[in-house]
Amino acid sequence: MKNVIEKFYEAFNNKDAKTMISFYNDDIVFKDPAFGTLKGEQAKNMWLMLCQSQKNNDFKVTVSNIKYAKNEATAQWEAFYIFSKTGRKVHNKINGHFIFKDNTIISHIDDFNLHKWAKQALGFKGWLLGGTSFFKDKLQKQTNTLLKTFEKNQR
Template sequence: MEELVTKFYTAFANHDTETMVSCYHKDVIFEDPAFGVLKGERAKDMWRMLSASQKGKEFKISFSNVESHENRCSANWEAVYHFSKTGRKVHNKISAQFEFKDGLIIKHTDTFNLHKWASQAMGFKGWLIGGTSFFQKKLQKQTNALLDKFEKKY
């Protein structure tokens, strides 16, 4: 399990999206504050979209504390990048939880402080509303609309 999670994040750090998504079970369920719940191919396409949007840009990933507990695994990872809509630098610290089936990741849950992320990405406006459920719902609607658009092209 730890080897698979390490493979996933090493591929992410190397911008190797297809190796990343090969770590996912076909019925994977992914969840995070920005996208909400994504299942199967849509979860894989989210990583493809994020990778494509960062090509040629400063986008650094690091990970640590990969630990397994029975049929689960946890890890911490960090992303440093410039938010495309504002150009503001973001340093997001994420905690990840994984569950496995058939030797692959069946469930992946990322948690991070959305208010802190919004403050970095959008400045004062993000600080003002970034901690509200209204903001989270609006963000998820926007990110999923971008994913819909990506999937039509992909």
């Protein structure tokens, strides 16, 4: 179990989704402000989609402050990338919480300030609306639609 989180984020930095999802249990439950709750294959496919979408060299992921307990871990990680819809630079700071079962990640919760992210990714519109539940709901609808389209195209 030790070093799983380091390897997970090292793979993400290398845009290696297949290695990332190899650490996930088949019954994984993932949750974050942008996608909401994703289970099983949907959670795995999200990482495939995100890694494939990062085509430029401006993408970077770092991880720090990893703490392991009996069957769980926490980590602080940062993502640096260009938001494709606007061409704006994003530096997102995320707190991750992981629960392990059978030496795999069964639960992964990422928490970040959605309003800060929206200001960076969308500019004025994000500053204005990014802190609202309306924005969060609309974003989750959009990201889940993108994920469903991605999954259809993978078949």
